[in-house]
Amino acid sequence: MLVKHSSSTVLRRQQFLVRTLCGSRTHLPKLIRATMSSKSEAADAESVLRTVTPSLDPKRHKGQAAVIGGCREYTGAPYFAAISALKIGADLSHVFCTKDAAPVIKSYSPELIVHPVLEESYTISQFSEEEKRKVEDKVIGEVDKWMERFDCLVIGPGLGRDPFLLECVSKIMLLAKKSNVPFVVDGDGLFLVTNSIDLVKSYPLAVLTPNVNEYKRLVQKVLNCEVDEENAGDQLRSLAKQIGGVTILRKGKTDLISNGEIVKSVSIYGSPRRCGGQGDILSGGVAVFLSWAQQLKSDPERNFSPSESPAILGCIAASGLLRKAAALAFTKHKRSTLTSDIIECLGESLEDICPAS
Amino acid sequence: MLVKHSSSTVLRRQQFLVRTLCGSRTHLPKLIRATMSSKSEAADAESVLRTVTPSLDPKRHKGQAAVIGGCREYTGAPYFAAISALKIGADLSHVFCTKDAAPVIKSYSPELIVHPVLEESYTISQFSEEEKRKVEDKVIGEVDKWMERFDCLVIGPGLGRDPFLLECVSKIMLLAKKSNVPFVVDGDGLFLVTNSIDLVKSYPLAVLTPNVNEYKRLVQKVLNCEVDEENAGDQLRSLAKQIGGVTILRKGKTDLISNGEIVKSVSIYGSPRRCGGQGDILSGGVAVFLSWAQQLKSDPERNFSPSESPAILGCIAASGLLRKAAALAFTKHKRSTLTSDIIECLGESLEDICPAS
Numbered sequence: 001m002l003v004k005h006s007s008s009t010v011l012r013r014q015q016f017l018v019r020t021l022c023g024s025r026t027h028l029p030k031l032i033r034a035t036m037s038s039k040s041e042a043a044d045a046e047s048v049l050r051t052v053t054p055s056l057d058p059k060r061h062k063g064q065a066a067v068i069g070g071c072r073e074y075t076g077a078p079y080f081a082a083i084s085a086l087k088i089g090a091d092l093s094h095v096f097c098t099k100d101a102a103p104v105i106k107s108y109s110p111e112l113i114v115h116p117v118l119e120e121s122y123t124i125s126q127f128s129e130e131e132k133r134k135v136e137d138k139v140i141g142e143v144d145k146w147m148e149r150f151d152c153l154v155i156g157p158g159l160g161r162d163p164f165l166l167e168c169v170s171k172i173m174l175l176a177k178k179s180n181v182p183f184v185v186d187g188d189g190l191f192l193v194t195n196s197i198d199l200v201k202s203y204p205l206a207v208l209t210p211n212v213n214e215y216k217r218l219v220q221k222v223l224n225c226e227v228d229e230e231n232a233g234d235q236l237r238s239l240a241k242q243i244g245g246v247t248i249l250r251k252g253k254t255d256l257i258s259n260g261e262i263v264k265s266v267s268i269y270g271s272p273r274r275c276g277g278q279g280d281i282l283s284g285g286v287a288v289f290l291s292w293a294q295q296l297k298s299d300p301e302r303n304f305s306p307s308e309s310p311a312i313l314g315c316i317a318a319s320g321l322l323r324k325a326a327a328l329a330f331t332k333h334k335r336s337t338l339t340s341d342i343i344e345c346l347g348e349s350l351e352d353i354c355p356a357s
Numbered sequence: 358m359l360v361k362h363s364s365s366t367v368l369r370r371q372q373f374l375v376r377t378l379c380g381s382r383t384h385l386p387k388l389i390r391a392t393m394s395s396k397s398e399a400a401d402a403e404s405v406l407r408t409v410t411p412s413l414d415p416k417r418h419k420g421q422a423a424v425i426g427g428c429r430e431y432t433g434a435p436y437f438a439a440i441s442a443l444k445i446g447a448d449l450s451h452v453f454c455t456k457d458a459a460p461v462i463k464s465y466s467p468e469l470i471v472h473p474v475l476e477e478s479y480t481i482s483q484f485s486e487e488e489k490r491k492v493e494d495k496v497i498g499e500v501d502k503w504m505e506r507f508d509c510l511v512i513g514p515g516l517g518r519d520p521f522l523l524e525c526v527s528k529i530m531l532l533a534k535k536s537n538v539p540f541v542v543d544g545d546g547l548f549l550v551t552n553s554i555d556l557v558k559s560y561p562l563a564v565l566t567p568n569v570n571e572y573k574r575l576v577q578k579v580l581n582c583e584v585d586e587e588n589a590g591d592q593l594r595s596l597a598k599q600i601g602g603v604t605i606l607r608k609g610k611t612d613l614i615s616n617g618e619i620v621k622s623v624s625i626y627g628s629p630r631r632c633g634g635q636g637d638i639l640s641g642g643v644a645v646f647l648s649w650a651q652q653l654k655s656d657p658e659r660n661f662s663p664s665e666s667p668a669i670l671g672c673i674a675a676s677g678l679l680r681k682a683a684a685l686a687f688t689k690h691k692r693s694t695l696t697s698d699i700i701e702c703l704g705e706s707l708e709d710i711c712p713a714s
Binding site for chain 1: 429430431432433436437457460461464465610629630631632633634687690691692693694695696697
């Protein structure tokens with residue numbers, strides 16, 4: 001059970017980090033041990049999903065997710081990520097976005113808690129440097145006061161590339177790291193991280209979920225070379241290692257996942273229909289499954305080995321579920337399948353793989 | 358029949374209060390008398406629900422509910438409470454919220470009447486004390502002119518904790534008491550009441566619906582001790598008594614209800630899936646069923662004893678209905694069940710327990 005008040009939360013995260021970094025005895029279920037191989041291999045995504053998903057017990061907290069994203073231009077992506085987290089099973093799902101984006105994102109669903117706290121440059125263009133710093137402090141403060149409640153952040157869906165906004169988001173990443181809150185970086189968050197790799201470097205609770213282009217830029221920036229499809233697994237492992245062991249989920253026809261040590265692949269199900277927004281469902285899903293895997297890992301009765309990574313397990317589970325839901329939505333909607341249709345299929349797909357009772 | 362024009366409404370409420378406080382002869386149906394036990398006992402929630410729900414007669418008014426809540430940050434909670442009141446059977450459902458929240462809440466549904474009248478501190482930060490008092494008077498006036506139409510208020514869903522806004526809401530509670538309008542206090546309304554217990558003390562038409570944390574704070578504040586799970590019923594009774602006989606519905610795996618005299622429990626149905634927002638459905642439900650029970654009590658042909666409490670009956674009926682709807686929604690949506698899914702099941706659940714014809 002996730003304890004909500006501050007000291008316990010911090011303590012829990014510290015205990016978890018100690019276990020992660022220093023190791024502990026292992027009594028792993030076979031399905032999870034399978035992900036520990038040092039070679040690239042196909043993950044049994046459905047089994048991982050069943051293992052990671054907690055039993056339904058009303059007393060058991062399923063966690064709170066928060067999406068940092070949503071600006072004057074983009075409002076769909078943060079909604080997709082946040083509502084997916086909720087549909088998969090989070091107790092509550094928050095969005096931190098700009099003032100312009102908030103009423104729109106709120107109107108998509110009364111289920112989300114939407115905080116209109118981010119600022120873009122155009123709202124502060126007349127401000128002095130000192131006033132700008134005050135605004136920045138206020139933005140950070142508004143997120144900070146909630147941080148202890150969050151079990152995972154998703155940083156980037158619909159974030160945009162406004163310099164002032166990205167500056168604030170850099171600070172939010174530092175806050176999350178200080179509080180040991182895991183975060184998934186996607187979309188424009190990856191633009192930010194690719195240009196400031198230190199923001200995530202060596203943070204074991206960071207997950208990057210690049211698409212083809214975002215991956216290409218990361219490889220160029222960090223490894224100083226081009227994408228090598230022939231040795232995709234090895235290159236991904238090198239990239240993750242070079243960034244200090246963060247976890248990377250490289251989205252593609254086959255999803256590849258590595259934390260610099262092991263490389264796993266997920267290629268079950270999937271849909272031939274591409275639609276923008278699938279990546280947002282994935283990022284919301286990784287956030288929830290990662291926090292559940294972490295919860296499992298912090299359970300003293302289920303000691304996990306240090307080489308067992310909640311981030312890897314979260315990526316495998318989320319990838320498997322998205323692919324199943326996309327396949328199911330495609331059977332229903334064919335060429336007209338939209339992201340919302342896939343989200344509508346998350347519950348049925350989850351129930352099919354991992355029945356609630 | 359609820360008479361809508363002012364003098365009759367006030368008269369009706371005075372007559373009701375006289376009966377409540379001074380007693381009258383009893384000819385009670387067995388199902389209702391069952392709630393009069395002085396010991397904690399399981400309520401027959403379905404029977405209470407059938408007894409309290411009025412027959413469908415186009416000439417018969419089903420009452421108007423009003424939710425006081427909804428601010429810049431929260432818009433989902435007041436929507437859930439207000440739409441639930443409507444789905445259960447209120448004729449009309451109002452929301453009084455801030456100017457920022459109103460367009461969003463309106464966008465969730467064209468069924469609600471949304472009044473953008475509340476103000477938060479940031480909109481009046483430049484005002485003098487005198488100007489602030491004028492704004493406060495205006496806010497109170499906007500609510501007051503509607504008060505006589507309301508059969509019950511729900512105070513608190515998505516209210517937030519802005520000091521100026523809470524100051525206005527305190528005055529709205531005084532207004533409601535003056536007009537003998539019952540009110541249900543939930544969410545941030547409980548934060549307000551816990552810090553200013555006199556706002557509800559000894560008002561027999563007040564219902565508090567705390568969750569685990571809100572209950573803990575109430576117990577600490579009022580009884581000066583910690584929550585005693587071993588003697589949960591007795592402690593709840595003491596708490597309600599200490600607050601002068603208000604009714605408290607303590608939400609949990611089993612819902613416990615007391616007015617300082619009797620203690621009832623409801624544990625039928627329910628869902629293992631937690632989702633934020635169920636409490637809002639409950640508060641909207643209590644408002645409607647309470648007003649119906651009050652209507653029944655004010656019917657001279659169905660004399661109720663003074664120990665029979667419309668508030669207790671309203672809590673039992675609302676708890677039973679929410680639990681049934683949550684169970685039904687869970688069979689349909691399993692782990693992905695959201696608050697909106699439960700609201701969609703209110704009608705079917707009500708029909709199942711208490712057929713319209």
